[in-house]
Structure formats: C-alpha cells, structure tokens
Amino acid sequence: MSGGPKVRPRMPLVELLATSGVELDTTSRRLAEYSYDASNYRVPPLAVAFPRNADDVSRIVTTCQRAGVPIVARGGGTSMAGNAIGRGVVLDTSRHMNAIVSIDAENRTAVVEPGVVLSRLSEAVERRTGNRLTFAPDPSSRNRATIGGSIGNDACGNHSVRYGRTGDHVVSLDVVLADGTRLTATRSGLRATDPDDTAAVERASGLTADLKALASGYMAQFRLELGRIPRQVSGFHLANLLPENGFDVARALVGSEGTCAIVVGATMRLVDVPSSALLLIVAYDDVVDAARDVTTILKYSPAAIEGIDERIVATMKARRGPESVSELPAGRAWLYVDLDGEDDVAVEAEARRLLRDLRAHGRALDVREVHDPTERRKLWRVREDGAGLSSRLELPDGSSVTSWPGWEDSAVAPEDLADYLADFRVLLERHGLIGVMYGHFGAGCMHIRITFDQRTPEGRQVMSAFLTAAARLVVKHGGTLSGEHGDGRARSELLPEMYSPTIMEAFSTFKRLFDPTNALNPGMIVDPEPVTEALALADIPALPWQTTFVLHDANGSGGGFADAVQRCIGVGRCRSHGGGVMCPSFRATGDEKDSTRGRARVLQDMVRGAASVEQGWASEDVREALDLCLSCKACSSDCPTGVDMATYKAEFFDHHYRGRLRPAAHYSLGWLPRWLAMTSRMAPLVNAVLASPLRSVGLRLGGLTTERPLPSFASRRRLRRELSPHRTGRGDVVLVVDSFTKGFRPEVAGAALRVVEDAGRAAEVRTDVCCGLTWISTGQLSQARKRLSRSATALDDGSDRPVVVIEPSCAAALRKDLPELVDTPAAHRVARRVRTFAEHVSAQRAGGWTPSAALPSAVTVQTHCHEYAVFGAATQVRALKAVGIDGVREATGCCGVAGNFGFERQHFDVSMAVAEQALAPALRADPDSVVLTDGFSCHMQARQLTGNPAPTASLHLAQILDPRNRQESSP
Incomplete structure (x- = not known):
C-alpha cells in the first residue's frame, strides 16, 4: 500500500482552504467526476481545487501539507495509467491556468x-x-x-x-x-x-x-x-x-x-513546419510483417511511422460505416508513413526510393499515396481514435468484446518490435485474451488494449498474472513497461521487473529529495499499490436497472443500462474545443461537469451505488450533471466509444420525475405536438395573444425564456393550401410532414412535395405520424413509446418505399429511437426505410434527376446535430454538392437551441454561447449568403442571430430546391 500522508477528515481541510480564497469544490457530484481519468481506476478525492495562478497552487499545497492531505495535479484527465486521480485534493489546472x-x-x-x-x-x-x-x-x-x-x-x-x-x-x-x-x-x-x-x-x-x-x-x-x-x-x-x-x-x-x-x-x-508533406498508407497481411519493415522505413527519416491492425478498421466500419476507411488499401494491417521536406519533388522522389525498397522485401501488399490534406486528416482520424474505438471491438463473427488499458504502452527498440509482437501474441493466447494493436511503430511503442475481465476475482487474477508475464517479456526484449503514458497505478508495481534494486533505491531517493513527506501524488512510481487495486469495475453491484429504451451491453444483449453508461472510458474527446460537434455545453462553459465524460462518470457512480450518488434514479447529482446536456446526440457519433448521453438523459429523466412535478417546460415544450394540434384550429387567436402583453406571462408560466422570439403558429388551412392540389394515393415515396413543419413551417411541406414530384415521383403524404421527439427529450418515454408504436403501425405497409422525413430530428428519432423504444419487427423495418430529406435529395440526384429550380451559388449550412449523429457528418453538404452547389460554408456545431433546450429560461445564455461556436461566426462571415437550416431549432436560432424574424431568414433544403424558384425568377 502507498506510504502517502494519512488522509484526514474533509472539513478541517475545507476550512483551511476557504481562508486562502482558492476555488474549491467538495460536492458529491464533483467528486464523482474527478474520481476517474482515462484508466481502469476509480479513486474518489477529498476535494477538487481550481487554482487561477501559481500563487493559488502554492497556497493549496502549503495548506494541504499542514493538513496532511496529498495533492494530485491534473490537466485534461486523459491519463491511461491512473496517475491523474488520487485520495487527496485534485488540482485541475485546465480550468483557469491555460494562458x-x-x-x-x-x-x-x-x-x-x-x-x-x-x-x-x-x-x-x-x-x-x-x-x-x-x-x-x-x-x-x-x-x-x-x-x-x-x-x-x-x-x-x-x-x-x-x-x-x-x-x-x-x-x-x-x-x-x-x-x-x-x-x-x-x-x-x-x-x-x-x-x-x-x-x-x-x-x-x-x-x-x-x-x-x-x-x-x-x-x-x-x-x-x-x-x-x-x-x-x-x-x-x-x-x-x-x-x-x-x-x-x-x-x-x-x-x-x-x-x-x-x-x-x-x-x-x-x-x-515542413513546407511539403506526403502520407503513404502501406498495407500488410499482419502487424508483425509491418513491424519488420520499420527499420527500412527509418532509413528515409520519416516524420511518423504509425500502425493499426484489422480490428480497429473493422470496428471503424461497424461504428461509422465503410466509407470511413474506404481510402485504406486492402490488407489486415497498415503503416502510416509521413514523409516531409522542403519541396514536393524531393519528397516524392524519396517516396519512390522507399517504395522500391519495401517492394524488394516483399512484405507490403499495397500502398496508397495521399497528397490532399483533407484526406490525410480523415485517415489520421482512424489511427487517432484507436484508443476509443478499440475499447469495443467488432469480431469477425459479428459479436463484440470490451478491451481495456493496463498494458497499452510498452516499447522496445524499433529493430526488436517484430519479434516482441510475435511473442506477445503467444502470451495473449496463453492467457485467453484478445489484444488490439496500434501505435508508434517507428519508435517501437505499442498501444495494446486487452480484453481483461476486471469485474470478477478470477478475471482480475488473470489480469495480474498476465501483466507480470508481459513485464518480463518486454524486459526480455530490452524494452520498457511504458513508452508514453507513464507508470501510474497501472505499472508502478511492476517496475522491479524492469529495474535493479539499486535503481529503484535511486528513484525513492529522488522522490524523497523533492517531496520528503510523500505529499505529491503518492503511490506513483515509488511505493505503489497493487495494479489490481481500486479498479473501477471491480465492485459494481449486479442490480437490475429496468429501462424503457432497449440498451445493448457489450455482447449485444438488451437491457444493459449499467453497461451502457460504462461505455465512457475517459478518453476525453468531448473536452476538445474544435473538430466535430460534441460537446457543445463543455465548449461553452469549460467545466468538466458539462462534458459528456463528466456526466458519464456521475452516471457510473450512480449504477455502482457509490455513496456520493447513492439515490439512484432520484439522484440530484445526476440531474444536475445532465442539466446542460443539449441532447444533441453528437456524442453518439463523435465519441470513439459511442456514448449516447441524449438517450441516457431521456432514460434518467423518465425515472427521475415519475410521481413528481416536472419542470414547466416539460409540459409546455414536451407536449408540443399535442398543443400544436389545438393551436392549428385557432392559430390567429394564439398569434394575437403572443403579440400582446400577455406573451411574457405565458412564457414564464411555461418555463420559457422571454428573450427569444417565438414563431407564428400555422393553421390547418395553411397546411392544406400548401399541399394542394396533391392527389392522395400510395405513391413511390412516403413523405412525412412532422409536427414542427405542420405547426410552424407548412411552406416547407409544400416545397418538399414539389421537389419529390420534380423528379417524376409520386408521394404519399403522411401528416398523422409523430416521432415522439419532444417526449423523448424531456424524458416522458411512455408517452413517446405510444406515439412511436402508432407510427410504426402506420408506416409498416409491407413495402420498402423510402420514408422521407422533412425535419431531421424527427427522422433521427424514427431511425434510432423507434427501434430502441418499440423493439418490434415492424419498428425495425420502418427504421431501416427512414431517410432525411437531404439523403433523399442525394438519392434523387443519383437517379438522374436535375433540379429545375434556380439555385444559389453559395450556401451557409448549419449542420443539424441529429442528422450528423444518425445519418452521417456531411449529409446536407453532400446533397448540396450533388445538385451542383459548390460554394458551401459549413457551420459544423450545434446551433444552441437543440429542441426545447434553447427555449428554456434557465438555458438561454448557454444556448447563445453555443451558437458562438460555429453558427454565429459563419453567419457573420458571409451575411449575404443563403442560410440552410433544415432543422426547426436551427431555423429559429438563425433568425435570432441575424435579427431577422422573417421565415425566409433561413431556408430548408426543400425551399432552396423548390421548382417554384425557377418560375418566380423567370421574366
């Protein structure tokens, strides 16, 4: 056990630090967030401090020294070795000390x-x-x-x-x-x-x-x-x-x-920065073959030699579609070789010589040269998401397994790498484990995630025995236990396998000279705990968490809420400030609690029955952690491990508010389709009330912000006029006119119908289908399931006709939430047929259709979060380019409204901060461009940001492609 200072009760420490003026948090929710990093371990701290400068740090450590409390410095919390968590005070320097x-x-x-x-x-x-x-x-x-x-x-x-x-x-x-x-x-x-x-x-x-x-x-x-x-x-x-x-x-x-x-x-x-670069992707039949070519490649002074194996690629295909790895040449292992220099000619000449040498060895199967920076970034993402993607591996038989760090970071000399990997695979087989291999082949450093079973005593015994054997193996090959991530809790106990007692004595002396009382991150490198101590999965009770959503565990079985929230392994991609869409609330606040990871960690403590979050579904800690989740679903796509916080939030709220009074917005916005059915009968009266002084009173009663203009409610007559003279009938396409379109943008329904007919297709228009989205996002799942059940029955007509949904969020609900809430064959059949309107436009164009509308030359696109997450990152952009609009500026990020979120009074400020991440800058950059907002929430935010309340301030794709645009522009 660690010889660190004895941890004393929390209150004296809190009182001491309070007098120093340091920002300190000891709430149970905060402690849950900081009990984990990206490793296998969970160690609850006493407190979390957020120093603003070096003086704050000095005051904190001085106070902790007096109180006999250890201190753990933490940056982004991405440690895979468990060296960013501890039992004392955790110092998060990323919050304020980031200049x-x-x-x-x-x-x-x-x-x-x-x-x-x-x-x-x-x-x-x-x-x-x-x-x-x-x-x-x-x-x-x-x-x-x-x-x-x-x-x-x-x-x-x-x-x-x-x-x-x-x-x-x-x-x-x-x-x-x-x-x-x-x-x-x-x-x-x-x-x-x-x-x-x-x-x-x-x-x-x-x-x-x-x-x-x-x-x-x-x-x-x-x-x-x-x-x-x-x-x-x-x-x-x-x-x-x-x-x-x-x-x-x-x-x-x-x-x-x-x-x-x-x-x-x-x-x-x-x-x-080199002025010229070229990426070579070299395919091999095996990672050992790839490793044997490393020494040849090193002779050409590459900037990088990175490797991945087939398991990561298979998982990428399963998780993000075959197109995500379509640029890789055929093989079962790949090396990424980055060559750079002062000019293209010299770099390409070097590449020719290198390829000649590789072909002479006969191990390389194929090679692809990648010059385009965008393609290079896409390919690098396969390698860079390895840690997250490999946590849930897709196997050839269609099943999946969960893998973990612990031995993800060993290294040998590059010339010894192939032999080390060959022996390592034998070791895995001997212990009945599977390992996925990727990493820095050019430096001899391997990241190998392994299918350890940390939940059972037998599994932990295998893990301990394997790690000891792996340490001896890497030392036999002249290597090191860690080549990048440090030793931490994962490997410090094994250091005597690598170093002599004399060196271990020197390590202890070095630590003691700097830190005589062992106050700083005790148990790392010197005087460690056993590698299987404090494993996060070791003591999770097998409680039956009954859910409305069908949530799948690692083996594809249903009902796994505890397993689902454990998907988060802490890689922390949700804490990034750029690239992708997740996590908009963290990007707005910079607070760990508002990251997908922070929320997942609080949920993980909930399912383990931790004292800090022991109330289960009634937990206020979890409710608070989920409060600023916009339910944008971006994490389900952007998170390498597939965390779907929007679904977990809906499930939690469904249980949390059973038998309780809900927030007012859950009734006003959560029941919106029901209210729209009523307002459509008296739209002029409702609009008149909203234009009167009664507006503010009504909004406050409904829990809504008064700072956001509301749209006009549409009447039934207006919808009928838009769809006239459409003939009813079966049609080639089922066009679903959702509640938002019926209630607020019926002109979009008319435009969508005309676009379908412009391609010579007949449409069956359905205005009686509800996706239940507003009930889902507010956690009213029994109501959502009733509506989705009716929709599945209505749409399951025995055909394979595409179901084209005008509103992207409704399409996403029918594609993803329908089969998870209504787990019937009909629901799955319908879900497979669902398309967004943008997807259907691309399909029409692929079928030979050319729009007859007069098209703009440039469009600013607000990427719709749900469409991005469920249907693909560039669905709208692909549709625009397919019809010939090449001047596309994409605002890739949540608009900030996200259904009910941006209309709720307490969320308005965060909503506008989120808009500043992508949409607002894009609108300012080109104020005269046509703005594409397929989602109603995005449409309302664009109107807010531009200060233009007109419905034409931003347009749906159907309106841009409406054949009437040609007629109206003709002389």
Whole structure:
C-alpha cells in the first residue's frame, strides 16, 4: 500500500482552504467526476481545487501539507495509467491556468501555463508565425491533453520519430514543491523563481547539492539502465542528471507524474513546419510483417511511422460505416508513413526510393499515396481514435468484446518490435485474451488494449498474472513497461521487473529529495499499490436497472443500462474545443461537469451505488450533471466509444420525475405536438395573444425564456393550401410532414412535395405520424413509446418505399429511437426505410434527376446535430454538392437551441454561447449568403442571430430546391 500522508477528515481541510480564497469544490457530484481519468481506476478525492495562478497552487499545497492531505495535479484527465486521480485534493489546472503567456519566434520558444491544450498551443504558434513554426508533440489526445499533463507523462505523439518526447522540447519549468516553495528547473540546474525569496534560494541550493550527490553516487547504474531506447519513459529520467547531459533538472522532472513538483509554468521549444508533406498508407497481411519493415522505413527519416491492425478498421466500419476507411488499401494491417521536406519533388522522389525498397522485401501488399490534406486528416482520424474505438471491438463473427488499458504502452527498440509482437501474441493466447494493436511503430511503442475481465476475482487474477508475464517479456526484449503514458497505478508495481534494486533505491531517493513527506501524488512510481487495486469495475453491484429504451451491453444483449453508461472510458474527446460537434455545453462553459465524460462518470457512480450518488434514479447529482446536456446526440457519433448521453438523459429523466412535478417546460415544450394540434384550429387567436402583453406571462408560466422570439403558429388551412392540389394515393415515396413543419413551417411541406414530384415521383403524404421527439427529450418515454408504436403501425405497409422525413430530428428519432423504444419487427423495418430529406435529395440526384429550380451559388449550412449523429457528418453538404452547389460554408456545431433546450429560461445564455461556436461566426462571415437550416431549432436560432424574424431568414433544403424558384425568377 502507498506510504502517502494519512488522509484526514474533509472539513478541517475545507476550512483551511476557504481562508486562502482558492476555488474549491467538495460536492458529491464533483467528486464523482474527478474520481476517474482515462484508466481502469476509480479513486474518489477529498476535494477538487481550481487554482487561477501559481500563487493559488502554492497556497493549496502549503495548506494541504499542514493538513496532511496529498495533492494530485491534473490537466485534461486523459491519463491511461491512473496517475491523474488520487485520495487527496485534485488540482485541475485546465480550468483557469491555460494562458499562452508569450511566443518568441526569434528564439523559437513559447511560455505557457500548465493547462494549455496542446493543439491550441500549436495553432497559436502557427498563426503567430505564419505557419513557419509549431509545437511538435502531437499525441492522439492533443486536442484535450494539456502541457502540464504531457510534461507529467513525457507524452510523445504520432510524429515522435522526428520530434521525440515532450521532454525534448522543455527549456525550463516553473514548479511548486510540496512545501509551497517556488523553483525554476532549467537545462542546467535549479534556481529560485523569485531571486528575492531567501528561503527558495536556500532550498534550490540544498536540493541542487543533493541531486548532484545522487547522480554521482549512482552514475554507473544510470548509464547502464536508463535512457537505453527512444521511448524509455518508465521510472524517473535520472540519466538527465549525469554530467554528460549537463545536469538537466528540467528534463529529469519530465515524466515524474506530479510526484516531485507541480508544474505552474513552462518554457517550451518550437520547431519548423515542413513546407511539403506526403502520407503513404502501406498495407500488410499482419502487424508483425509491418513491424519488420520499420527499420527500412527509418532509413528515409520519416516524420511518423504509425500502425493499426484489422480490428480497429473493422470496428471503424461497424461504428461509422465503410466509407470511413474506404481510402485504406486492402490488407489486415497498415503503416502510416509521413514523409516531409522542403519541396514536393524531393519528397516524392524519396517516396519512390522507399517504395522500391519495401517492394524488394516483399512484405507490403499495397500502398496508397495521399497528397490532399483533407484526406490525410480523415485517415489520421482512424489511427487517432484507436484508443476509443478499440475499447469495443467488432469480431469477425459479428459479436463484440470490451478491451481495456493496463498494458497499452510498452516499447522496445524499433529493430526488436517484430519479434516482441510475435511473442506477445503467444502470451495473449496463453492467457485467453484478445489484444488490439496500434501505435508508434517507428519508435517501437505499442498501444495494446486487452480484453481483461476486471469485474470478477478470477478475471482480475488473470489480469495480474498476465501483466507480470508481459513485464518480463518486454524486459526480455530490452524494452520498457511504458513508452508514453507513464507508470501510474497501472505499472508502478511492476517496475522491479524492469529495474535493479539499486535503481529503484535511486528513484525513492529522488522522490524523497523533492517531496520528503510523500505529499505529491503518492503511490506513483515509488511505493505503489497493487495494479489490481481500486479498479473501477471491480465492485459494481449486479442490480437490475429496468429501462424503457432497449440498451445493448457489450455482447449485444438488451437491457444493459449499467453497461451502457460504462461505455465512457475517459478518453476525453468531448473536452476538445474544435473538430466535430460534441460537446457543445463543455465548449461553452469549460467545466468538466458539462462534458459528456463528466456526466458519464456521475452516471457510473450512480449504477455502482457509490455513496456520493447513492439515490439512484432520484439522484440530484445526476440531474444536475445532465442539466446542460443539449441532447444533441453528437456524442453518439463523435465519441470513439459511442456514448449516447441524449438517450441516457431521456432514460434518467423518465425515472427521475415519475410521481413528481416536472419542470414547466416539460409540459409546455414536451407536449408540443399535442398543443400544436389545438393551436392549428385557432392559430390567429394564439398569434394575437403572443403579440400582446400577455406573451411574457405565458412564457414564464411555461418555463420559457422571454428573450427569444417565438414563431407564428400555422393553421390547418395553411397546411392544406400548401399541399394542394396533391392527389392522395400510395405513391413511390412516403413523405412525412412532422409536427414542427405542420405547426410552424407548412411552406416547407409544400416545397418538399414539389421537389419529390420534380423528379417524376409520386408521394404519399403522411401528416398523422409523430416521432415522439419532444417526449423523448424531456424524458416522458411512455408517452413517446405510444406515439412511436402508432407510427410504426402506420408506416409498416409491407413495402420498402423510402420514408422521407422533412425535419431531421424527427427522422433521427424514427431511425434510432423507434427501434430502441418499440423493439418490434415492424419498428425495425420502418427504421431501416427512414431517410432525411437531404439523403433523399442525394438519392434523387443519383437517379438522374436535375433540379429545375434556380439555385444559389453559395450556401451557409448549419449542420443539424441529429442528422450528423444518425445519418452521417456531411449529409446536407453532400446533397448540396450533388445538385451542383459548390460554394458551401459549413457551420459544423450545434446551433444552441437543440429542441426545447434553447427555449428554456434557465438555458438561454448557454444556448447563445453555443451558437458562438460555429453558427454565429459563419453567419457573420458571409451575411449575404443563403442560410440552410433544415432543422426547426436551427431555423429559429438563425433568425435570432441575424435579427431577422422573417421565415425566409433561413431556408430548408426543400425551399432552396423548390421548382417554384425557377418560375418566380423567370421574366
């Protein structure tokens, strides 16, 4: 067990920290969020602190030192080794300490705070220097991992063959020691950060003398055992203290996992951006064959050699469709080889020579050259999503299994990689385990996720035995337990398999010199707990969580709510500020509680019956965590593990509010189709009331914001006029006119019908079908299921005619929610036939149709979240380009209204903040462009942002393609 300080009761600590003015949170919901990182472990902290500057950090550690409470520094919380969680106070530096202080292009350095996200730093540097310089380390988590965390783990990334590890880019580190002392570690020693701080000057002097004595006393052992291969990250990097390495204390602290000092600032080195690049995708029959070609490829000085195996590709196809990996050449394993240089001619010539050598070896099956940057990004995503995708593997027989970290990070010398992998596969078979292999082949570093069973004692025994055997195997091949992620809880216990007792003694001394009381992240590297201690899945009770949705467990069985919420493994992609659509609320607030991961962690504590969230379905912690979820469904697509928080939210609210009074908006907006059936009979009267002073009273009673203009309600007569003189009949296509279109935009229904008929097709118009969406989003699932059951019966007519739904969110509900709420053969048959209108336009065009409408040359597209998640990321853009509109500006991000969310009084401000992520900037960039908003919520937000209340402020795709546009534009 760890020899860290004894954790004392929480209240004295809270009182002490309260006097320091530090932002501190000890609520049970917050503790649940920070009990996990991206590892297998769960360790509830005493409190979570959000320091704003180095002085705050110093006050926190000084106070904790007095209280005998350990401190764990945390960045983005993406650690896969369990080194960002602990039993004391967790310091989240990503919340406030995230400034880029300065960028010095002349000296090629950047000064940053520890919470700066890696991708933001590289983007800022490239922008400042005109794409001449960048920050090099690029782990797959770079769009949410922070500088502080990368320094703690000595993270590397895809291009480490060229640029090395994070430590290779550290110039100096400003740190806080466990007693609050502030020092600066440099490439040649230690000094007081404030030269006028006498105590710090003395501490720096004494610590420098002790470190020099340590290096002198263990000089031979450091030279023999440390720094042997490029990715030797396990343990402390004490070879940097040797005289030949300049007594580099800064780099000695890199990779120390927050056990010796807390980084509060860093000066980082910048590198040149190559002017030309070419990606080669080389296909192989086997990962071992791929590994054997690595040494040949290294002769050509590539920037990256990354590898993936067939299991990741199969999972990508199953999860995101065959087109997501369509550019890969045929094979069962692939190497991504990045070549770069000063000009295209030289790079391509180098590629020719490399390919000639590879063909001579005879292992490569095929190769594809990728010049286009957009294609390169798409292909890199397959590799970069490996950790998440491989957590739920698709097997050849159609079943799936769950895999976990624990041995995801071993490394050997590149020339030993093939033999290591061959032996490793034998080891997996011997223990009855499956492993998916991907990683940094060029550096000999493998990420291997394995099908450990952590839930049962027998499974944990197998896991422990396997990890010990794996440690011995990698050492046999001259390798390291960790090549990037650090040792943490996952591997620290195994370090004696790799290092001699003498080196382990030196590690303990190094830790003690910096942190005599073992206050900083105890149990990492030195004095660890067993690798199977504190496993998050070890003690989850097998309780029957009855659900209305049919939620599938890892083996495809139904009813698995506990398993469904465990899909989140903490990779944290939902914490990114760019790329994809998720998670709009986190991007608006920057708070862990508003990330998909934060919500999932609170739900995970709920199903495990944790004391912090023990009320189950009645939990206020879970309700609060879900409050700002927009139910946009983007996580179900963007999250590599397929977390579907919108569904979990609907299920939770359904149980939470049973027998309780619901929020007013659940009745006003949740029952909207019912109200629209009534308002259609008296629309003029309703519109007159909404134009009177009674409007504000009515909105407040309904729980709605008064800051958002409401649309006019449409009458039945208006809908009939739009659809006239349509002839009833079976038709070639079933056109579903949803409640939103009937109630607010009947002109869209008329346009959609004319577009279908413009292709020479007859449409059967259905105005009696309800998808139940408003009841689903407010968690009124029995009502939703009744409506969906009726819809399934109405639409299951024995044909395979496409069911074209005008409103994308309703189409998504019929495609995805219908079979999960109404698990009948009819529901599944109907769901398979459902299309969005944009999908149908692409199909019509593929069938030879040419629109007769006069088309605009440019369109600004608001990507619809539900359409993006359920039907594909570029459904609307594909339709526009199919009909010949090439000038497309895409606002890829949630509009902020998202059904009922943006109309609710308490959510208006967040709704507008979300709009600023994509839609508002796109509208400002081209104010004269035609705006495409297929979703009614998006349409209302566009009207709000442009200040134009007219229904034509933004258009549905059907209106853009309406044949009447040709007639109206004719002389």
